[in-house]
Amino acid sequence: MANLRQELLGSELTWYTAFSELLPLLAVGTIPLLKVERICQEINTGSLTIENSITLSSPVASFSFSASASFEVRSPSRIQVQFKEGTLKPPEIKSSVDLPESIDLFGQKINLSPARQVVNPLQDAVAGIARSISGQSPLKIPIPGERAASWLLVTYLDKDLRISRGDGGLFVLAKEGSPLLDQ
Template identity: 80%
Template sequence: MRYTAFSELLPLLAVGSIPLVKVEKIGQSIDTSSLTIENSTTLSSPVSTLSFSASASFEVRSPTRIQVEFKEGTFKPPEIKSSIDLPESINIFGQNINLSSIQQSLNPLQNAVEGIARTISGQPPLKIPIPGERTKSWLLITYLDKDLRISRGDGGLFVLVKEGSPLLDY
């Protein structure tokens, strides 16, 4: 996803403005053979990477419109990084803060972090059914080519670029 005006995603996008937290990827996979969609998000920090997704089924209503029904949310166990890798400095409210001394003090924790990583990595994902009336939505495809999809839904505007597309280089 390169752009959205979907108000429910704006808090998630704002997470990327929190120091040391980055929105790595917001994506969507569509399986036309099983008529399913998976919306996924990956966040990263110097300590871990967190991924979660929502799966849905869809029904084609016309060549440009689909009906979507969300079924389940999935939270994958966090991937604990084998080393804590802080940037040299961060900017908070216009103040540049040097983190190199903090990085040096974290080095003794590396063995503990590696042990936690081994324990968590074997855990299964947490799956949660999505209940209620907000599970149903629609999507109208406004523009579609081999690299780009622009769509509108009852939740807003979405611009998605296909993985591997040269458009991602801009």
């Protein structure tokens, strides 16, 4: 197992991605027309910060949320984390609504052709909304108090995978670019 201090401090920026760490969000993948596009953790050792982010996508828009934190390496395998703020980015409205032909809902195939015919004339209105929302600033939400503090104990670390546990649960993360993500 690599030393956490060497891994974290050996490079300026490291990205991890994990679907297992946000299991409640995986349920989103079972909601018709809404899917998890990306889950990512960016570690910046230069500024000793972490940013956890997720992007959800629908036929109409993409939604991005993130939480930023500072961290301190306490031992070769433990870090102390202090969350600072959450960020809700304005939705990215798609220039066209991309409804599938059909969806599966509770084991039944639902034909969306009638809905697609209704949506097609609304494309120009959707494009106008996209232009007006695109310039908005993200909403920053401070994360105050004791609940913002956390710890993380790395139990396994190699060039592709990090397994950690903390007061928030068990986290299995693959480094971006790892062949593990191609499976």
